[in-house]
Amino acid sequence: LHLSAVKLAELHSDLKIQEKDELSWKKLKAEGLDEDGEKEAKLRRNLNVIMTKYGMNGKKDSQLVDTNYIKDGTESDILDDPRLEKLWSKAKTSGKFSDEELDKLWREFKHHKEKINEYNILLETVSRTEDIHKNVINPSEENLVKEEILHNKHRELKDKLRSINQGFERLRKVSHQGYDTTSEFEEPRVIDLWDMAKSANFTEKELESFREELKHFEAKIEKHHHYQKQLEISHQKLKHVEGTGDKDHLNRNKEKYAMLEEKTKELGYKVKKHLQDLTSRISQGLEHNEL
Secondary structure, three states: OOOOHHHHHHHHHHHHHHHHHHHHHHHHHHOOOOOOOHHHHHHHHHHHHHHHHOOOOOOOOOOOOOOOHHHHOOHHHHHOOHHHHHHHHHHHHOOOOOHHHHHHHHHHHHHHHHHHHHHHHHHHHHHHHHHHHHOOOOOOHHHHHHHHHHHHHHHHHHHHHHHHHHHHHHHHHHHHHOOOOOOOOOOHHHHHHHHHHHHOOOOHHHHHHHHHHHHHHHHHHHHHHHHHHHHHHHHHHHHHHHOOOOHHHHHHHHHHHHHHHHHHHHHHHHHHHHHHHHHHHHHHHHHHHHO
């Protein structure tokens, strides 16, 4: 796959969460608690997202790169969306962003692309389910359950599409005006969560509590980014030392790399698990709005 050290650590974290979710599902299935197969379908979608994200789905250029985007000149191929390509090109040439801010903005573009991939996978799943449902001749109680599943999936599609539209508007605004120094949050995933939380059925007290939790979550993400950068630097040093033939120096660098790799994996898992929990809480609040 030719994945970078950081991407390998992220893949490990994603697969660890997938494995945990599948073990939980197996217990539910053994207890007869997934009769409609909805949780199994969601697991398949999640795995499909992971395979797309890391270029394991057999499609070329489906993998999102995370480093050297300016030097490689491949960002247009990766974004695969004329509107995003136009915004990114404008931001790069505007002179309104420092190198650090361009890094941050590129993470926002990547995050937006991942959201679109997830939406398309869910849309494809819903379309297949609808085709199967239409071909059923005799209505039954089981089909009524499947109609409820379809209804839930359509609601999930609606939520994802709303998030995509909000995200694009934010990218458009930032690309044209630069970053707002008074903005409360900087990390794109946190900004998404905060925008959704403000639309959910939370009391003022619950919203304030959620805001504080998001601040802690953003600090956790920043710490993860720090270790990702250190891991990349360590990986480059290790490759350099391997060519010198200095065994002691090589062993020291291997130990440091192994420590950074393990820490990056651990933090990546914690960030993604925390994100799952926060997203679930917001989804419950949004569902109450529709009732």
